[in-house]
Amino acid sequence: MPTTLEIIMSDALTCRHGFFTRKGGASSGIFSGLNCGTGSTDQAEIVAINRTRVAEAMGVKPDALVTVHQVHSAKAVPVTGPLSHRPDADALVTATPGVLLAVLTADCQPVLFHDPEAGVIGAAHAGWRGAVDGVLEATLDAMEALGARRHDISAVIGPTISQAAYEVGPEFLYRFRDEDPECERFFANGKGDRMHFDLPGYGLYRLRAAGVGHAEWTGHCTYRDAARFYSYRRTTHAGEVDYGRLISTIRL
Numbered sequence: 474m475p476t477t478l479e480i481i482m483s484d485a486l487t488c489r490h491g492f493f494t495r496k497g498g499a500s501s502g503i504f505s506g507l508n509c510g511t512g513s514t515d516q517a518e519i520v521a522i523n524r525t526r527v528a529e530a531m532g533v534k535p536d537a538l539v540t541v542h543q544v545h546s547a548k549a550v551p552v553t554g555p556l557s558h559r560p561d562a563d564a565l566v567t568a569t570p571g572v573l574l575a576v577l578t579a580d581c582q583p584v585l586f587h588d589p590e591a592g593v594i595g596a597a598h599a600g601w602r603g604a605v606d607g608v609l610e611a612t613l614d615a616m617e618a619l620g621a622r623r624h625d626i627s628a629v630i631g632p633t634i635s636q637a638a639y640e641v642g643p644e645f646l647y648r649f650r651d652e653d654p655e656c657e658r659f660f661a662n663g664k665g666d667r668m669h670f671d672l673p674g675y676g677l678y679r680l681r682a683a684g685v686g687h688a689e690w691t692g693h694c695t696y697r698d699a700a701r702f703y704s705y706r707r708t709t710h711a712g713e714v715d716y717g718r719l720i721s722t723i724r725l
Contacts, residue, residue: 478507478530479701483629485687486587488594489531490723492631492691494701498523503713508703510577510718511540524720531573531722538573538722541565543598547606549615564597564612568619570725579703580634580695582676583721586612586685588621594723599630599676601645605652609679623684630690631721634706636661636671638696645670695719 478497482490498507499522504515507523521535528535536555541562549564554572565574566586574596576583581600588594595612597603613623636659643666649656659671659678673690680688695702708716 478526480530481631481691481693483585483689483691485627485629485689486585486723487589488587488723488725490585490587491531492583492585492693492721493527493530493719494632495703495717495719496701497526499526500717503708503715504717506703506717507720508717509575509720510579513718514715515717527575527720527722528573531724533571533573533724537571537724538575539565540575540577543577545600545602547603547608547611549595549597549608549611551615551619563599563603563608564595564615566593566595566612566615566619567725568593573722573724575720575722577718577720578631578633578695579705579708579716579718582633582672583631583719584609584612584628584676584680585631585721585723586616586626586628587723588616588625588627590625591616591620591622592725593619593621594725596721596723601670601672601675604672604676604679605649609676610683613683613685624686626685627687628680628685629688630673630676632691632693632695632702632719633673633676634696634704635694636669636674638694638706639670639672640667641670642666643668649675
């Protein structure tokens with residue numbers, strides 16, 4: 474394992490897992506670091522090197538690292554091994570040891586799930602759209618189909634954009650409030666008609682309302698810490714043409 478990799482972990486997840494920062498990768502330029510996004514314009518062979526480093530750090534061969542084609546959906550898919558193609562989905566679940574589930578993010582929430590009693594894990598990419606549409610609940614449903622029980626599941630949200638950095642317009646508030654009046658508490662006043670949305674707070678709310686045994690956020694903001702994290706919003710504000718993707722992984 475390259476000693477320069479930085480992996481954030483949580484005591485709430487008792488299986489092997491990691492929220493990787495951008496440190497320790499082979500990419501350069503605007504992608505400098507551990508860019509694992511095959512959808513970026515980074516060199517494909519460099520991204521493959523980065524993903525291999527991640528797999529090695531997690532104790533598996535590169536083909537055991539499984540991802541999907543993320544489309545901001547509420548779809549979760551069960552997997553038992555390497556996929557011949559990447560389905561359109563935003564979450565994966567498995568009860569198969571040695572399969573490394575992974576999601577890619579750059580401000581959206583990476584959420585890792587584990588039921589140690591049933592031996593079932595999950596990983597979800599949960600931006601605001603996916604969270605509203607139910608990707609977290611879909612992940613729990615898919616885990617239950619493999620034998621998990623919600624009250625035995627721990628869910629951890631990794632590095633994501635924090636409320637202070639997530640400025641939105643009033644129409645954003647209206648959409649959430651129309652879905653659930655309780656959601657108004659995840660918005661704080663900003664300048665003028667701008668609001669600040671608490672994405673991880675909303676994610677925790679959805680997880681706890683869904684009945685998980687434990688839910689937490691690691692507390693890391695992707696926007697504020699450019700040395701450790703990629704951020705779509707920071708890239709947009711800087712006028713850069715593309716951005717790297719962080720990877721979050723879990724295995725039995």
